[in-house]
Amino acid sequence: MNYSILRDLAIIIVFAKIFGLLARRVKAPQVVGEIIAGLLIGPSVLHFVDQSQFINQMAEIGVILLMFSAGLETDLKDLMRTGFKALLIAMAGVAVPLIGGTLLYMGFYGFSAAGTQEFYTALFVGVILTATSVSITVQTLREIGKLKGEIGQTIMSAAIIDDVIGIIVLTFVIGFKNPESNPGRVILNTILFFVAAILIGWVIYKIFKLADMRYPHTRRIPIMGLALCFFLSYAAETYFGIADITGAYVAGVILCSIKDSSYIAEKMDTNSYMLFGPVFFASIGLKTDLKAIDGGLILFCICFVLVGLVCKIIGCGLAGKLCRFSWADSLKIGVGMMTRGEVALIVSQKGLSVGMIGSEYFTAVILLIVVSSISTPVILKALYGADDKRLKTANAK
């Protein structure tokens, strides 16, 4: 037994919590604080903690728990109800950043033919840009009393569909991690996985629903849910060659409609925030090599952030306009959809672990999260403020 894992865990959770709280105080997302904590205690700065196999395994479990929770929080009924508008906005919000990110990478590091490894790396940079995280937008809209309006509801629905489309795109692209992979086979495997997930998932859902009616709020429900999450993550990787996080997300979606889904989510949450979550976010900091940052990377990071923000505004905004929102409202939708969060990190981590991208992209993703989460509330409030002003002027006339 190597007791240094206990010291590492103690240091990670203390620093992650302190910096998470500091980040919240300056209105940045907590996860950014946790990543900075990892950076600080890692080899780049203080060197209190090294990467280790155990920390990486704990971090992987952390990612799986986070994706399971994300799946659990999906509201399938809401998803079914969301109309054509939200679907179109979500699709544009995935497609435009995907293309934008791919072109950005190729612009920096050279164009490469479809099917080459380099091409998939470029595509993966696009995939990282697809995942929206609307929690900050939701918070902002709630603050100014606009959450229940049409724009707020459209953004929320689009964000849910965005997650689903994003995970499907990720699943496909990850399938190509192996240079010898046969595109037809990857597509077949991915489709097979989702078909199997729907069929088996339906049976599992029924079993859980029955068990939950008979034994509501008992420990066995979240425990068996967690086992399902681990098993589907494993099965996705081993039998279908697709990302474990897709399996974890699907496990969450399967259970999201049982009565105790929020009870399961609550128990998962405790497991996440106490130990696995901080370990995951700090491990991203640990992996980020500050020495690798040079002029070229800084330029790439800045362009990455700009492309990430602009592509969401253009994609979702134009889709909004197509859905007959006014230009002003379309802009609000675009801005509301531009925030990124945990999922972008989870996707990057996945890309790193399968060798599609290097750890230097973490810097770009972290920057995107910080910039988008700080600027979105400011811009959104300004846009709504301008509206109110115009309204007042109109009324005064």
Added chain:
Amino acid sequence: MNYSILRDLAIIIVFAKIFGLLARRVKAPQVVGEIIAGLLIGPSVLHFVDQSQFINQMAEIGVILLMFSAGLETDLKDLMRTGFKALLIAMAGVAVPLIGGTLLYMGFYGFSAAGTQEFYTALFVGVILTATSVSITVQTLREIGKLKGEIGQTIMSAAIIDDVIGIIVLTFVIGFKNPESNPGRVILNTILFFVAAILIGWVIYKIFKLADMRYPHTRRIPIMGLALCFFLSYAAETYFGIADITGAYVAGVILCSIKDSSYIAEKMDTNSYMLFGPVFFASIGLKTDLKAIDGGLILFCICFVLVGLVCKIIGCGLAGKLCRFSWADSLKIGVGMMTRGEVALIVSQKGLSVGMIGSEYFTAVILLIVVSSISTPVILKALYGADDKRLKTANAK
């Protein structure tokens, strides 16, 4: 990343939960079911799961969390209030089984001089027998309405002190794991650890008390508590050469008097029962080699169980008699103190991990837990039943 850890975790938690529930149905402790699950899925029977470094590390964290929880549930005020009676009963309840276990081992495998490695192994077998687990006794007394009586209160107090004395004895004996260890140094280190724990613990307690008053029921309290637990476990092993579980227990005791101690315990509990606890108990099953069981071991196991039960009855019973309880009541105290549980397993696991005992003793400990937890309620109820009968006869006269 080795994805088989996900499959292993899924299998472990499913089987552990199912067998835990089955055990509860036949009135045996849940942990016994979880161990049997480990045995079943392990190399001895179905061979679904192998021991692995990751599982062992998770199990070690599980043990630390369990000991931290045990510490958190200590009631220092209660401990201070318990008088001389409970102290005497607890001391006898540690001393007699310690001697009994040591002699039992020597009787089976030959006497050895004090100071040799073999001597410490014998002593360690005694240490395993010291830990009382009164939860089953408490449950039984509550059921028959005798928990608030003098005997119930005495047993509960004695069990708390028993834990403290047990951990001190364990700490000393573990100190001798290294054959070259200097007895004087081990004793000095152990004393230094407890002195440091009291001094630093007092400061930490004050800090936590302040933080808890300012931020009650916030996540930072259990998170920082967990960090303290990991840090003291590490410090105990690394700086003082004593068991990590002692550090974890001390961390729990330090925090047991802050207002949110039950809040921390609740969060730890969720972490334990979802993942770390089942992994620990199942890992004991995984390590138990059924093929190693032969006639000699079976005989040893039976004697181990008998010595374990009889020594507690004699030790605690005679101490009770010395405290002027009647013979009948002294017997009840002895029987009430004879149950063993998780802590006996944790101690054995510790002995295995430092190489003081082999994994074959798990079988004996598991048997002791099963026999004691099934027989205690039966015997206790019979003893109280006989009392009531006598009382009725006396009244009828």
